[in-house]
Amino acid sequence: MKIGIDKIGFFTPHLYVDMNKLAVARNVEPAKFTIGIGQEKMAVAPVTQDSVTLAANAALEILDENDKEKIDFVIFGTESGIDHSKSAAVYVHHLLGINPQARSIELKQACYGATAAIQMAKGHIALNPESKVLVLGSDIARYGLNTSGESTQGAGAVAIVISAEPKIMELEDQSAYLTADIMDFWRPTYSDQAYVDGKFSNEQYIAFFSNVWKAYKEKTGHSIEDFEAICYHLPYTKMGLKALRTILEEGSEADQDRLLANYEISKSYNKNVGNIYTGALYLSLLSLLEQKEDLEAGSRIGLFSYGSGAVGEFFTGILQPDFKANLHVESHTKLFASRKEVSVAEYEGIFQETLPVDGSTIELDIEKDPATICLSGMADHMRLYVNKER
Numbered sequence: 001m002k003i004g005i006d007k008i009g010f011f012t013p014h015l016y017v018d019m020n021k022l023a024v025a026r027n028v029e030p031a032k033f034t035i036g037i038g039q040e041k042m043a044v045a046p047v048t049q050d051s052v053t054l055a056a057n058a059a060l061e062i063l064d065e066n067d068k069e070k071i072d073f074v075i076f077g078t079e080s081g082i083d084h085s086k087s088a089a090v091y092v093h094h095l096l097g098i099n100p101q102a103r104s105i106e107l108k109q110a111c112y113g114a115t116a117a118i119q120m121a122k123g124h125i126a127l128n129p130e131s132k133v134l135v136l137g138s139d140i141a142r143y144g145l146n147t148s149g150e151s152t153q154g155a156g157a158v159a160i161v162i163s164a165e166p167k168i169m170e171l172e173d174q175s176a177y178l179t180a181d182i183m184d185f186w187r188p189t190y191s192d193q194a195y196v197d198g199k200f201s202n203e204q205y206i207a208f209f210s211n212v213w214k215a216y217k218e219k220t221g222h223s224i225e226d227f228e229a230i231c232y233h234l235p236y237t238k239m240g241l242k243a244l245r246t247i248l249e250e251g252s253e254a255d256q257d258r259l260l261a262n263y264e265i266s267k268s269y270n271k272n273v274g275n276i277y278t279g280a281l282y283l284s285l286l287s288l289l290e291q292k293e294d295l296e297a298g299s300r301i302g303l304f305s306y307g308s309g310a311v312g313e314f315f316t317g318i319l320q321p322d323f324k325a326n327l328h329v330e331s332h333t334k335l336f337a338s339r340k341e342v343s344v345a346e347y348e349g350i351f352q353e354t355l356p357v358d359g360s361t362i363e364l365d366i367e368k369d370p371a372t373i374c375l376s377g378m379a380d381h382m383r384l385y386v387n388k389e390r
Helices: 019-025 030-036 051-060 065-070 088-096 113-127 198-220 237-245 253-266 277-291 329-337 344-352
Strands: 003-011 015-018 041-044 071-077 103-107 132-141 154-164 169-171 176-179 229-232 300-307 311-319 373-379 382-387
Touching (some): 003 113, 003 277, 015 019, 015 344, 019 030, 051 088, 051 132, 051 154, 065 132, 071 113, 088 103, 088 132, 088 382, 113 154, 176 198, 229 237, 237 253, 253 277, 277 300
Parallel strands (some): 071 103
Antiparallel strands (some): 132 154
16 A cells, blocks of 8 residues: 655745845845855745644645545644644644544654654554545744844745555655754743754754665665655755765766756745745655656655754655646745745844733734734634634
């Protein structure tokens, strides 16, 4: 029985800031942002969007009534959780009207959360082949204004339906993974902004990739020539390229050219959104699937997932016949085209507009937000959500 990705969707807020203009405002040479880290635009989340609404909007476009009936497990990977107790998955489950006879949970391990969710979903489908699992990777990356990490912020979510006999990608069984207790990136419960040792984190990302890539080859006997492309977790798009370059000499010139060219395609969406933590790897995959016109069924795609702290995994998938017919290229094209640029001053104002932390009641203006699902305010210490279609 094949198990894998049956559907995949994406959502990002309608606002963005141009990285060239942000660089000028920060007295930084623009090339440091656009070439040095490889980012062009950074999604900006208004106060009416949080990790719950981003995930719900991402899933909204791909789920039909049959999916909502078949889904009996909702797994939400995030490091931007809104509650220390109640899972973000429960909110999404309600907002989308999914089958009540379902499990709904939240997983956390930095940017690895959605990958853990996918692996858990595979096991569930193996035991319950008639069911479907909704996996969500949703985050808002915040480091603060004028900080070293500001240029690697972003916001967005990826929604994935895992099922038997998937229409897009079969996920192969063998993978390699690694855990090590390191402090390269973390966010204490008392802070709404993350702490990062950037140089150390970059070094560990590459070290983890080297470890799991070697282990994967030993487990499977596969080599670089067996891959049409390798997609990476992209906190910024130059990071994945650094890792890819460490293994290129293992292949022929044709292998190197193919992998480099396909990497450029796989980073297209990410460089226009920014870092979305748990969803970043799958946004890279989505970019490859939707932007590479001559990608063929039967191709093997490598996937490297990394979550600081740290857990890494390398796993693979095989593209299925007619996978292109099951993508949502048009809606994603419209999503990007409809976004509005904000000035650096406007971005700074939006960044500083936050929810009260003392339980105060607040009503938010959701008419300014074109998204279908929004955060409309707070009352009695509870976040209030609206699905404008219900």
